[in-house]
Amino acid sequence: MTWENSDTTDPHHLRRITVIWLVLSIVLDLLYWFLVGPHVPPGRMTSTAKADQFDFNVLFVIALPVLVGIWEYMAYSIFAWGSKRKGVPEPVGGPTAAGNKKTEVTWIVITSVVVLLLAAFGTFSVVTGHGSGGGEGPNPLWSPAGSVKAETAALAGTGSWAPNTGAVLPVQVIGQQWKWTYRYPTFGGFESSQLVVPNNTEIEFNVTSLDVIHSFWAYQLEVKADANPQQNNVAFTKTEQLGPFVVRCSELCGIWHGAMFNYGKVVSQSAFMTWANQTETANAANTSNLPPFAWTYVPDANGASGGYYPDGKLTPYSTVETYGSKQPGS
Amino acid sequence: MSMGGRLATVLGLFLVAVGLVVWGVATLLTPGVPGGVVNFTNTQAAGQPVNLTVQTVGAIGFGSHPTWVSYLVKDPRTGQWIHDTSWKLPANTVINMTVLQFDSGSPLRNQEWGQVQGTVNGAATLNGKSFSVYNSNTGNGVGHTFAIPQLNVSVPLVGVNSNANVCGAGPCQLSSPHNVETFSFKTPGPGTYNWQCFVPCALGYLFGNGGAMSTQNYMGGELEVVG
Amino acid sequence: MTLSAERPNEVEVYSHVPPASTGATRKKGRGWLSQHVGTAIVAGFLGYIFGHWLGNMISSGYTVEVNTGQNSIADLLALVFMVLGWLIGIGALNYPLAKLVGREPSSSTSSSAPTLEDDVGGEAKVDGELEGWSRYFRYNLDHKVVGLQYVVAVLMFLFTGGLLAMAIRTELLNPTTHVFSADTYIKIVSEHGTIMMMMASSVVVGPLGNYFVPLMIGARRMAFPRIEAFSLWVFVAGYMVIFSALPFGGFPTGWTGYAPLQTQAGPGMVSYLFGFFVIGLGMMAAGFNLLVTIINYRAPGMTWSRVPVFVWSILATAALLTLATPVLAAGGLFGLLDKTVQTAFYVTEHGGSSFLWQNLFWFFGHPEVYIMALPGFGIVGEIIPVFCRKPLFAYRIAAAGMIGVALLSFFVWQHHLFQSGIDPDMRPLFMLTTELISIPTGFIFLVGMGTLYRAKIRFEVPMLFCMAVYFNFLIGGVSGVFLSDVPVNVTVHGGFFVLSHFHYTIMGGLIFAFMAGLYFWLPKMTGREMNKKLGLWHFWTMFVFFNLTFFPMFFIGLLGQPRRVFTYAKNLQALNDFSSVSAFLLGLSFVIFVVNLMWSQFIKPKKAAANPWDSLGLEWQTATPIPPHNFDRIPVIMTDPYHYSEEGAPALAYFGEDDHVPVRSGSSTSGDGPA
Ligand code: HEM
Ligand SMILES: [Cu+2]
Ligand SMILES: [Cu+2]
Numbered sequence A: 001m002t003w004e005n006s007d008t009t010d011p012h013h014l015r016r017i018t019v020i021w022l023v024l025s026i027v028l029d030l031l032y033w034f035l036v037g038p039h040v041p042p043g044r045m046t047s048t049a050k051a052d053q054f055d056f057n058v059l060f061v062i063a064l065p066v067l068v069g070i071w072e073y074m075a076y077s078i079f080a081w082g083s084k085r086k087g088v089p090e091p092v093g094g095p096t097a098a099g100n101k102k103t104e105v106t107w108i109v110i111t112s113v114v115v116l117l118l119a120a121f122g123t124f125s126v127v128t129g130h131g132s133g134g135g136e137g138p139n140p141l142w143s144p145a146g147s148v149k150a151e152t153a154a155l156a157g158t159g160s161w162a163p164n165t166g167a168v169l170p171v172q173v174i175g176q177q178w179k180w181t182y183r184y185p186t187f188g189g190f191e192s193s194q195l196v197v198p199n200n201t202e203i204e205f206n207v208t209s210l211d212v213i214h215s216f217w218a219y220q221l222e223v224k225a226d227a228n229p230q231q232n233n234v235a236f237t238k239t240e241q242l243g244p245f246v247v248r249c250s251e252l253c254g255i256w257h258g259a260m261f262n263y264g265k266v267v268s269q270s271a272f273m274t275w276a277n278q279t280e281t282a283n284a285a286n287t288s289n290l291p292p293f294a295w296t297y298v299p300d301a302n303g304a305s306g307g308y309y310p311d312g313k314l315t316p317y318s319t320v321e322t323y324g325s326k327q328p329g330s
Numbered sequence B: 001m002s003m004g005g006r007l008a009t010v011l012g013l014f015l016v017a018v019g020l021v022v023w024g025v026a027t028l029l030t031p032g033v034p035g036g037v038v039n040f041t042n043t044q045a046a047g048q049p050v051n052l053t054v055q056t057v058g059a060i061g062f063g064s065h066p067t068w069v070s071y072l073v074k075d076p077r078t079g080q081w082i083h084d085t086s087w088k089l090p091a092n093t094v095i096n097m098t099v100l101q102f103d104s105g106s107p108l109r110n111q112e113w114g115q116v117q118g119t120v121n122g123a124a125t126l127n128g129k130s131f132s133v134y135n136s137n138t139g140n141g142v143g144h145t146f147a148i149p150q151l152n153v154s155v156p157l158v159g160v161n162s163n164a165n166v167c168g169a170g171p172c173q174l175s176s177p178h179n180v181e182t183f184s185f186k187t188p189g190p191g192t193y194n195w196q197c198f199v200p201c202a203l204g205y206l207f208g209n210g211g212a213m214s215t216q217n218y219m220g221g222e223l224e225v226v227g
Numbered sequence C: 001m002t003l004s005a006e007r008p009n010e011v012e013v014y015s016h017v018p019p020a021s022t023g024a025t026r027k028k029g030r031g032w033l034s035q036h037v038g039t040a041i042v043a044g045f046l047g048y049i050f051g052h053w054l055g056n057m058i059s060s061g062y063t064v065e066v067n068t069g070q071n072s073i074a075d076l077l078a079l080v081f082m083v084l085g086w087l088i089g090i091g092a093l094n095y096p097l098a099k100l101v102g103r104e105p106s107s108s109t110s111s112s113a114p115t116l117e118d119d120v121g122g123e124a125k126v127d128g129e130l131e132g133w134s135r136y137f138r139y140n141l142d143h144k145v146v147g148l149q150y151v152v153a154v155l156m157f158l159f160t161g162g163l164l165a166m167a168i169r170t171e172l173l174n175p176t177t178h179v180f181s182a183d184t185y186i187k188i189v190s191e192h193g194t195i196m197m198m199m200a201s202s203v204v205v206g207p208l209g210n211y212f213v214p215l216m217i218g219a220r221r222m223a224f225p226r227i228e229a230f231s232l233w234v235f236v237a238g239y240m241v242i243f244s245a246l247p248f249g250g251f252p253t254g255w256t257g258y259a260p261l262q263t264q265a266g267p268g269m270v271s272y273l274f275g276f277f278v279i280g281l282g283m284m285a286a287g288f289n290l291l292v293t294i295i296n297y298r299a300p301g302m303t304w305s306r307v308p309v310f311v312w313s314i315l316a317t318a319a320l321l322t323l324a325t326p327v328l329a330a331g332g333l334f335g336l337l338d339k340t341v342q343t344a345f346y347v348t349e350h351g352g353s354s355f356l357w358q359n360l361f362w363f364f365g366h367p368e369v370y371i372m373a374l375p376g377f378g379i380v381g382e383i384i385p386v387f388c389r390k391p392l393f394a395y396r397i398a399a400a401g402m403i404g405v406a407l408l409s410f411f412v413w414q415h416h417l418f419q420s421g422i423d424p425d426m427r428p429l430f431m432l433t434t435e436l437i438s439i440p441t442g443f444i445f446l447v448g449m450g451t452l453y454r455a456k457i458r459f460e461v462p463m464l465f466c467m468a469v470y471f472n473f474l475i476g477g478v479s480g481v482f483l484s485d486v487p488v489n490v491t492v493h494g495g496f497f498v499l500s501h502f503h504y505t506i507m508g509g510l511i512f513a514f515m516a517g518l519y520f521w522l523p524k525m526t527g528r529e530m531n532k533k534l535g536l537w538h539f540w541t542m543f544v545f546f547n548l549t550f551f552p553m554f555f556i557g558l559l560g561q562p563r564r565v566f567t568y569a570k571n572l573q574a575l576n577d578f579s580s581v582s583a584f585l586l587g588l589s590f591v592i593f594v595v596n597l598m599w600s601q602f603i604k605p606k607k608a609a610a611n612p613w614d615s616l617g618l619e620w621q622t623a624t625p626i627p628p629h630n631f632d633r634i635p636v637i638m639t640d641p642y643h644y645s646e647e648g649a650p651a652l653a654y655f656g657e658d659d660h661v662p663v664r665s666g667s668s669t670s671g672d673g674p675a
Helices: A013-039 A047-081 A101-127 A147-156 A269-282 B003-028 C037-059 C063-068 C072-090 C094-100 C116-120 C133-137 C143-171 C182-202 C205-217 C225-243 C268-296 C309-341 C354-371 C374-388 C395-411 C426-436 C438-452 C461-484 C486-492 C496-526 C532-558 C570-603
Strands: A169-176 A179-184 A190-192 A196-198 A202-209 A214-218 A223-227 A233-238 A243-249 A262-267 B050-057 B070-074 B086-090 B094-101 B124-126 B129-131 B142-148 B153-158 B179-186 B191-196 B220-226
Touching (some): A013 A047, A047 C461, A047 C486, A169 A214, A190 A269, A202 A214, A223 C486, A262 A269, B003 C570, C037 C225, C072 C225, C072 C268, C072 C309, C143 C182, C143 C205, C182 C354, C205 C268, C225 C268, C309 C354, C309 C395, C354 C496, C486 C496, C486 C532
Parallel strands (some): A169 A202
Antiparallel strands (some): A179 A190, A214 A243, B124 B129, B124 B179, B142 B191
C-alpha cells in the first residue's frame, strides 16, 4: 500500500500485524471450536439446543478474529507508536494520511461480505429449523412433520399421544402472575404445575398468558417464548437426553418475576406415559372444572374482583367464557 | 474564598448530599410497615411442629393502604395480630397452619388452584372437614390461596358469604363470619422462599394483580427458613 | 507550546464587542427575588399541591381510584402542574406568554445585560445575566451556560442511577438471601434503568452538544436559544418526575415499561410514563434545535466536508432525537390514558394490543440506542487526531457511517421482539437489517484504527478514554451480532448476556466517551485544568473495574440468569459476587472522578491554557474564557480542522482583516510556529 511504502526504513507494520493476527486467530479459533464449543451453554439436551449451540460457535469463530484483530492492532499501536517510545518518527499528515482508497474499499468490502454471510447463514438456519425453540407466534416459519395434525386434534379434543409413534406432543404453557402451569391436551386436557416431557419426542409448546406478558424459558431445552395474553406463541424442540431442566420467566412480570421458576424433567417415553395417565386420573375432578382446551383463554380482565374496567363482570368485548370461571360473574 | 474555605464548602455540601441520599434510601426503599421478620423459631422445642396462625381480611383498615386486602399473622409470643408477611421458620420442621378466612370469595381464574397441593397428606381441613379439591364455581368461591410456589404448596382459602356481615377492617374478631382452614407443610432446608396468593384479589387493578398483590406484607411475603 | 502563547493579540481579537454592550450597563438588582432555581422549586411545589388537589377533586368518586386507594389521576395532575410550576418559576414561560398577549418583554430587560441577539440581530433577549455565577441558577440563553448547567444535570442523573446500581449489585450478592424485599428490588432495577437511559439520551448532546456545536461551526449562538434553555430545564424537571416514582411506590416494569404490566402497576408508573414524556419534550427540543443550528448556522466556508465529525455525530443524533422521540411521547400518552381514564390501548382483552406498546416503545427504543452511541463516536473521532497528531482517517467514511447508522436504526426495532410471538416472516428481515448496521458501525473502527496508524500517540487522559471506548465498544458490538442471530437470540435474549451487551455499548462506549469529552473540553469550558494524576487513577480504575463488572455477566447470562430477578441459581453465586465486588470498586472510581472534579475545578483550580491539547479545532481558537459572543467576527472557514502534521497546510479559518495571525496550520506535532 502506498502509505506503507512511503518510508522504506520503517518496518512493515501491516504485514507484521497481519501475520500475528493470522496465527493468533487460527490457534484461538481451533482451540475454541474443539475445546470450548461443545460445552457452550445451554448444552446438548435437545435438537434446538444443539442447533443453536452450533450457530453460536459459528458466530464465535467469526467473531474471534475480529476481536483479536482490533485488539492486537490497538496493542501494537500502543507499543509501536506511543509518543514516549524512543525513535517514534514524527507522523506525516496530509492527504496520504487522511485517507486511503484501497484500505477503505478493502475494509468496506470485507465487513460487508462478512455481514451478508452472517445474515445468509442466519436466514438459512432459521428456515431449516434452528432457533425454532424461540416463540414464533401462532404461525411458525418452520414446523416439524406431524405438528399440524397434532394441533388440529388437540383443539378438537381428539388428540392422542403414545410411545414409539413418533407423534408430536403438544404441551400448553400458561403463564400467570406468578407461576407457570401446563396443560396436556392429549391427556384429557389436565392441568398441572409440573412439566414432564418424554424423551426423543418432538414437543410443541403452546405458550400463552392469562394476564401480563411473561416469557417461558426452558433453559436446557433451549426454548424461549413470550407468553402473551390472547396469543398462542408456538415453539418446538425435540428432546434428546433424559434429565431435569430449569424453567424461568425471562420477561419482567411484576413483583415475583424473580421467583417464577420451577424444574421440569425429560423422562423416558414409557415413564412419561405412566405419569400422564396417573395425573390425568388423579386430577380428573379438577379437570372437569376447567374450561375446554383452547389456544388462548380470555381471563376475567377485571380480576376475580379486580374491576379495573368499570362494568365489573365478564370482559365486555368478549362473548367467550373466562378462564376458569364457569359461572358467570364473580 | 480561601482554599480551606472552598474545601470546607465542598466537603460540607458533600456531607449534606450523602446525608440526603442515606435518608432517601432509608425512607424510600424500605416499605413503610412494621419492619423485621416475625420469628417462629424457638417457639417450640427443636423438631416439634410449629403453629402458625394467619387471617385474611378484605380491607386492612389501617396503615398506608387501608382499603387493601391483606394477610395478618399472629405473633407467636404475644398473640397480637401483626401486619408482616416475612416469617422466620425453622428448617425441616412441620408447620401447622391455621387460616382464619374473613374475606369473601369468587370463582378462581385458574382452577388449578382449587386443588390442595404440597401439604402433609395432600389435604386440608375446612371448618373441620378434610378436602383436597374445591370447586370454586360453587358456593362462596375461593377468596385467596396460600401458596409457596417453590415448595409446590398451594391451598385454596374458601370465601365467606359476601352477603353476610363481612369484617371490614383488620384485625378481624372471631365474632365476624369466617372459615377456619388448617393444613401442614414441611419446611425444606435453609433458604428464602416466597409465598403468595393466586387469587387476583387487588381491587381496581387490571387483572386484579396490582396493589396488594404486588406489594409485600399484603398478599405475599417471604419465608426465611433457618437451620 | 500552546496556541494562545502564539497569539498575543488574542484579547484584542475579541474586543470588538460593540461598546454599548461591554458589560458596563449590566443590569443591577436582579436579586434573589427574581426568577431562579429557588423560585422554580417553590412554584413547582405549589403546582404539585394544586394538581393533586384538583385531581382528587375531579376524580374522588371514580370507582377505580376509590377501590385502589391510590389516585393516579391526582398523581398525574400533580406532576403536570409541578412541571408547569417549575417552568413558570424558572421564567421559561415569561417570553412566550408575554408574546402571546402581544407584549414583548423587552421593556423589562431593556436595561439588562448585553444580549447575544443584540449583536446578531435576533429578536430574543437574554433573560439571565451574562456574567457572575448566579447565571448558572437562572434561565439563561447562552449556550455555554446551558452546556455547563447540563453537565451538572446529567451528573445528577448519573450518580443517582449509579447509587441504585450499587443497590442492585448488593442484592445480587446472594442467590437466595435478600437485602431488599421483592417489590423494592424491582423498583430499584426499574428506576436505575430508566434514570440511566434518560441520562444517556442527553449525556453528550446536552452538555457538549449545546456547548461546542456553535463553537465548532463558527456560530455565535444556537438557532433557538430559548428552546435550548427550555430543553435543559425540562430535562431537570424530568429528573424530578422520574424520581417521584420512588415516593409513589415505584414501578415494576423495568425501563421498557411493557404493557399490560404497565397498565396494572400503581401510580409510580405514572411517573415513568409522564417522566418519559417530559424528558421526551426536552429531547425533541434539544434535537430540533441542534438540527436547525447545524444546518443553518454554519460559518461561511463551513461546508459539509469541513464540518467536524463531532458535529456530524450530533447532527445524526439530533435527527434521531427529533424523529424517534415523538413516538415514545405519544406511546406514553396512550399509556397514561390507559392508566387514568381506563382506555385500553394496550389491553388485548379490551380491543387493544400488548404488542402495540412493544412496537411503539422499540420503534423509539432502537433509535434511542444509537442516540446513546453516535455522540460517543463523534467524541472519539474528534479527540483521537489531536493526540495522534494525524488527520482523521477517512473523514467522509466517518460521516457516512454516522448517517448510515442513523438511517438504519429505524429499521431494526423488531430484533428486540424475536421471541415475542410477532410474525415470524419478519425475523430474517430484521436479522438482516440489524447485521447491516454493523457495516457503518465498522466505519467508526476503520476511522479510529486508520488514525492510529503510524501516529505518535500521546496518552493523555482523554486519549486513554477514547482507546477504552474502542476496546469496550468492540465487545459490545460483537456481542450484538450474537443477539441479532435469531437462533442464538433464543439463548441470550432476556438474560444477563443482553444486560452485559448494552452496558458495554452504553457505559463502555458512551459514558467512557463522555468522560473523554469532559477531560478534553472542561479546560475550555471552565478555564480550569483537570488534575492529570487523579484523572489517570480515575481512568484506570474505571476501565479495569468496568470490565471486571460486566464481562462476567456474559457468562452469567449464558448460564441462564434472566434479567431483573432477585433469585438465581446457587452455582452462579461466585460469578455474581465477583461482578458485585467489581461494581463497588467501579463505584469508587466515580468517587475519584468527583474528587478530581471538585479539587481541580473548585478547591484548587489551576488556570488552563487556551488550547492545552494543541488542537486545531475551531472551538479552541477562541480565548479562554470564551467571550460572550464566541467569535467577534464570524470566521470564514478555509478547510477542515484535521490538518495535523502537514507541511504548508491551509489555515483553518480567516478571522478578519485585523486578525491575520492565522490559526496554526499544524505543521508539526510539537506545536511550534505557524506555517
Ligand atoms: C455503575 C455502573 C453500573 C452498574 C454496576 C450497573 C448494574 C446494573 C445491573 C446489575 C442491572 C440489571 C439488573 C437486572 O436486570 O437484574 C442493570 C440494569 C440496567 N442498567 Fe445498569 N449498571 C451500571 C451503569 C449503567 C449505565 C451507565 C447505564 C446506561 C447509561 C445503565 C443502564 C441500565 C439499564 C437500561 C438497565 C436495564 C434495566 C431494566 O432491566 O429495565 N446502567 N444495571
Ligand atoms: Cu416474569
Ligand atoms: Cu389474595
